[in-house]
Amino acid sequence: MLAVRQLEAGYGESIILRDVSLKVEPGEVVCLLGRNGVGKTTLMKSIMGLLKARHGTVAYKGVDLTKRAPGRRAKSGMGYVPQGREIFGQLTVYENILIGLEAAPREGRGRGQANMIPPDAIAKFPVLPEMYARRGGDLSGGQQQQLAFARALASQPSLLLLDEPCEGIQPSIVDDIREVIRSIKADGRTAILLVEQSLDFVKSVGDYFYILEKGAVAWEGTLTQLNDDVIKKYLTV
Numbered sequence: 001m002l003a004v005r006q007l008e009a010g011y012g013e014s015i016i017l018r019d020v021s022l023k024v025e026p027g028e029v030v031c032l033l034g035r036n037g038v039g040k041t042t043l044m045k046s047i048m049g050l051l052k053a054r055h056g057t058v059a060y061k062g063v064d065l066t067k068r069a070p071g072r073r074a075k076s077g078m079g080y081v082p083q084g085r086e087i088f089g090q091l092t093v094y095e096n097i098l099i100g101l102e103a104a105p106r107e108g109r110g111r112g113q114a115n116m117i118p119p120d121a122i123a124k125f126p127v128l129p130e131m132y133a134r135r136g137g138d139l140s141g142g143q144q145q146q147l148a149f150a151r152a153l154a155s156q157p158s159l160l161l162l163d164e165p166c167e168g169i170q171p172s173i174v175d176d177i178r179e180v181i182r183s184i185k186a187d188g189r190t191a192i193l194l195v196e197q198s199l200d201f202v203k204s205v206g207d208y209f210y211i212l213e214k215g216a217v218a219w220e221g222t223l224t225q226l227n228d229d230v231i232k233k234y235l236t237v
């Protein structure tokens with residue numbers, strides 16, 4: 001479903017990602033690991049089209065999207081929960097979710113449904129409807145993270161890019177997010193690419209793992225292959 005091939009990307013003069021290739025299939029949670037600054041967020045941005053590829057390709061459902069803008073990638077089914085959440089602080093919770101809905105493909109939605117938030121996106125976060133009228137900026141970090149998730153789910157994506165969804169979040173909401181990821185995985189239709197620092201968390205949801213080092217894939221494998229030696233070599237600070 002998502003196939004990144006020999007991707008090279010960077011900022012200005014500096015090349016950050018070198019020759020990165022990876023795949024994510026529906027029903028699978030693929031985790032992207034690596035120490036701080038190795039290029040995980042840069043890779044997520046490149047997949048979403050927020051950063052141009054200098055070399056290589058990003059293909060999705062068999063279509064080469066490398067030259068397409070982020071909006072068109074979202075309309076093709078990519079949902080993005082960015083690091084730091086990037087909630088619109090002045091907009092209400094409801095308006096924030098509507099912005100996610102804008103990314104949804106128009107076809108398949110009948111008249112009168114254009115502004116309908118899919119019940120599925122909200123059912124996973126029952127606390128949100130109670131806060132529809134509040135400003136996004138007034139929510140706690142954990143509530144904002146749930147909002148960012150619901151905003152991404154509003155477009156009913158078939159690929160979810162999650163960049164550190166548990167960063168700075170209290171344990172009870174981390175548990176909620178784990179359950180949401182598991183339920184999305186269980187439906188078998190959605191592919192998930194997850195960046196997360198907590199090894200316990202990624203081990204509890206992940207099917208396959210890529211480790212980046214200096215912007216390149218240094219290791220890849222399954223949960224059982226992700227042993228103490230690999231962790232010590234590539235992840236321990």
Ligand SMILES: Nc1ncnc2c1ncn2[C@@H]1O[C@H](COP(=O)(O)OP(=O)(O)OP(=O)(O)O)[C@@H](O)[C@H]1O
Pocket residue numbers: 011016034035036037038039040041042043
């Ligand atoms: N907008 C930018 N302009 C220039 N350099 C950047 C920019 N964003 C990131 N970098 C650099 O790119 C490299 C990779 O950063 P990136 O945020 O992708 O790493 P990361 O693996 O996600 O790190 P972390 O775990 O700390 O979030 C770092 O050296 C960083 O300083």
